[in-house]
Each structure stands twice: as structure tokens, then as C-alpha cells.
Amino acid sequence: MSEVPLYAAVEAGGTKMVCAVGSAGHGSRETVRISTAGPDATVRRMVEFFRAAEERYGALKAIGIASFGPLDLEAASPTYGAITTTPKPGWQGTNLPRLLGEALGIPAGINTDVNAAALAEARAGAAQGCDAVAYVTVGTGIGVGLLSGGRMVHGLGHPEAGHLRLSRHAAHDGFQGICPYHGDCLEGLASGPAISAAWGASLDQVEPGHPAWDVECHYLAHLCATLILTVAPEHIVLGGGVMMQERLFAGIRSKTLDLLAGYAAAWTEDSAVARITPPGCGEPSGLVGAYLIAQAAHRHR
């Protein structure tokens, strides 16, 4: 069997749990997707996968979880690691690191999927060597993870910057937004489903020259400028389904610089090309982040 330490990684999402064994440095030996049903059945299937993987590949040293949230990340809390107020039926209060760690008898760690992705991009992706990194995913929702001083950011809760209220784009007047909490927060205006709702077309029907994309770049540039002026990231990684359209990056970069108007002097045309980029991990950033969380749980066991 391999001499390389083997970890368990989970990217926990509302529709599926991506489970894998391997490491951040050497990649996954095996990956499985388990549909997210109720917590009991889902955890049971995950444990079965990891036990079977241990028989095939050897002992797992620890498990890391990159999860949908919100999560309780306060170290001193009795419910540390639990999912808190999710509307997902049955999952409120579910403590994945406790359940999986105890069932497998190994140390466990957890953070938000996007915080984990920011960590992964800093250690093994597009932002290598940076210790101040933002990871933004733009897909069915908008999520933001932050690394500051090399640490995944949390305090009273954790970053939820998908729900920022930003200046409306003029071409978007009259669109109410689709966030069930806020209507026209960033996610309500600029997620994939929001684009479809605003323009009455599925995403792949909205052509490259459509004004929708200028509006989209406006909001994502406002997000980038907001992150730069608050946590001063060295690198902003933009991933997720909507960002598969790489032509959006040029518009986002130039509008971000327009908003800064020379204020954050390190942000220039050249540096924006280097510092606002797609993800750069070999596997999904959240999964790589889960391996890194597992490594940390093993070190601190």
C-alpha cells in the first residue's frame, strides 16, 4: 500500500456528498457521489464508503469536511461543527464531523465549502503562496470564502458575502431579485437562476453580447471591490458554473479597477489579470480544502 498518508475528504452539498480518499498533495485515490437524503441514511452511506476504502487502501488518518452552511465554527461551542439554521429538512443541528469522526474513529475537522476552497487555492491552486485569499463561487447561489493571515475567516458566524446589498445596475431596474431572504442581495441579482429570472431565458440562451453579462460583471466587480476594501485579499478566485464563461473575467477586472479608482494602489491592470482568476486546483477546490482540513485535524489531534 501507499506510503503517502491517506485522508478522508467530504464536500457536503445540499444535493450530493462528494466523498473521497487521498490527499491534497497526491489527489484522490477514489471518489464517490452520494445523494443527500436525510442525515441518518446519508451519514450511514458515507461511513460505509470510507470503511470499504480503508480495506482497499489502508487506514485513514483523519477526515475533513467542506460543507454547506451555516455552520457553528466557534471552537468553544458545545455544538461546534454542527449545521445551524439550514432550511434543508432534517439537517438543522446535524454535526457531520462528530458523526463521521466517531463512526470512523479518526480526528475530524469542518469548515464552509467556500472557506475550504479559499484555503485550497492558497495552498495548491491559483493563489499559491498567498495568505489573504477570497474564493467566490457563482452558480445556483453565490458563496464567498475568505482566508486572512492564512486562517479561514470566522467570528460570529462565517462569511456570507453572497447576501451583500450592492448598488443596482441601471439596466436591472424593476427586477426584484430572487433571494428568499433579501430579494435583491447579490445572490438574488447575480446567481445563475437570478440571471435566468431577470432576462426570461435559461443561462445557455443568454448570448455573449447580451446586456445581461454587463450587468453580471457589474455586480461581481462590486463584490471584488468590496472584498478588496475590507479584507485586502492578494488573490480573488472566481469559480462556479457561471464563471465557466472565462470572457467574463475581463469585464469584472476592469470594472473592479474603475470602482477602486486608484485607491488600492497595488491593483493595476496587470495585477488584476494575475490576481482575479479562475480556480487552479487539479480537483474541485472544496474537496482539496477538505483534505487540507483533514491534515490539520490530524496534526492537532
Add this chain to the structure above:
Amino acid sequence: MSEVPLYAAVEAGGTKMVCAVGSAGHGSRETVRISTAGPDATVRRMVEFFRAAEERYGALKAIGIASFGPLDLEAASPTYGAITTTPKPGWQGTNLPRLLGEALGIPAGINTDVNAAALAEARAGAAQGCDAVAYVTVGTGIGVGLLSGGRMVHGLGHPEAGHLRLSRHAAHDGFQGICPYHGDCLEGLASGPAISAAWGASLDQVEPGHPAWDVECHYLAHLCATLILTVAPEHIVLGGGVMMQERLFAGIRSKTLDLLAGYAAAWTEDSAVARITPPGCGEPSGLVGAYLIAQAAHRHR
């Protein structure tokens, strides 16, 4: 003489340098205000004060500086500690910790005035025991300092959230804002001079029932919500001249909760009263922060 370790503290501002000797725990033994002239003359007068203070009170262990910016805070930079792109004549490139530390022969540290104030509020003020804290000053400008994981936030630069672009208040339509960089950024719309410019009256002429204050609370609530959704502070301290009007706090708290709309579940009416407050240090937060920076410089010498 006292057995308590004695430190030098500087709150470096564009119009004056507040210099003091003492400690965060025991307060200042002596404080002096030196007008900010050119860097050479100003530094010479500061050194004279600290040398004379050493004769009176005993040796200073280290010096901490809480400074106007922007500052180079990148540890590996050859110009670490220098003021970077200030429009203040003669001050660009001035490295206060190097100049003062070498002249006095003691370790020196520096951070932004508002980051230092956030640290001070966390250790000795209104946010004691917290390690995720935002400090906002609303006066002739708007500055924001952040503590995350107990560390003053910096990355590529440091927080400059006074220059965020936020949703305009309807009653403010037509006002261009006064920020020389951005026009209608937060500072351009909501600093003391911006309030005066928007309503054509000096601040003390704008009566408590005037719509200006509802507009002001709107912008500061947008700032609070933005900070909560990005860095998840446990406590937000609002200081500075404009915030001397304590009645503004109620409006800011309730508008912040409206903007969150239940999303950050830990923010409730009660917790907002406890978590959005005036400063609580016995001396100005920036000066107390400078002592704490001096202590850290002494520990890490």
C-alpha cells in the same frame, strides 16, 4: 520609579502626532500633541519628547505606532512600515517605526490607526474577549479597522472600507458626494464634511429630527451589514466625532437587522445592542492600540 513596563505610543495623524508613554493596562504617564509638519522636523520633536520621558520615568521597552495610511504592512517588504501613497506633502515613503525605533534604540511596530483601535477595543475596551472585531471611525473621514482571529487584518494592503460603494439612500438623490477619489463612496456620502455638504449646514446646525440622520444611519447600517457578511465580527465599535451623537446607534442597529433580514442568525435586537456600541477604552482606542503594538514588538524583539 514604577515597576510596570513602560512603552512609547504614537497615534500618528495628518494634523497631529499624539505621543505618550505608559502602557495599555495602566494608561499614559504623560501625553503630548505635536503638530504634523514635515517628517524630519516632526520625527525630531517626537524623539526629543520620548528621550526626555525616559529621563523622567525610566527606559522605554518598545514603541508602537497607530498611523494614518496607507501603510506597507507586508512583513517581507523592504519598505515594511512605510507610509505609501499619501497625498500629505513629504510623507510618502516615510518609515516611522524605522526612524523612531532606530533613534530610540528600541523595537518598533506599526499598524493603521483603525486596526490598532480594533485591537485595543478587543483587549481593553468594549469588545473584550472577542477576537473578531470591527472598529469604525466616522469623523472628517471614515476609517475601518478589522481584527480577525485576534490578528489585525492586512493582506495586499489593509482595510479601506471607508471607500466602499453602497446603495444610495433615496433622500440623497442628486448629491454627488465629496470623496476626491470616488465621489459617492461611503466616506464621500457619510463623513462629517459630507453631511455638511449634502445638507448645506454645519454638523451642529443639523437638528436631531432632520432627515440627514436617517440617511446617515442608512449608510452606516449598510457598512455594518457588509462587515457582518464578510468578516463576521463579534463586535462592531463605532467611534469618531459624528458618533458622539449616541442616539444614532438605535437607528444603525435596527437598519442593520433589516438588511440582514434574519440571515446572520446570531444578530438579534438584543445582541445588536450588545455588539454595536461606542468605544470602551479609557483613552483613545488608537493610542491604547499603539501600546499593544509596542508590547507585541517587545515580545517579538
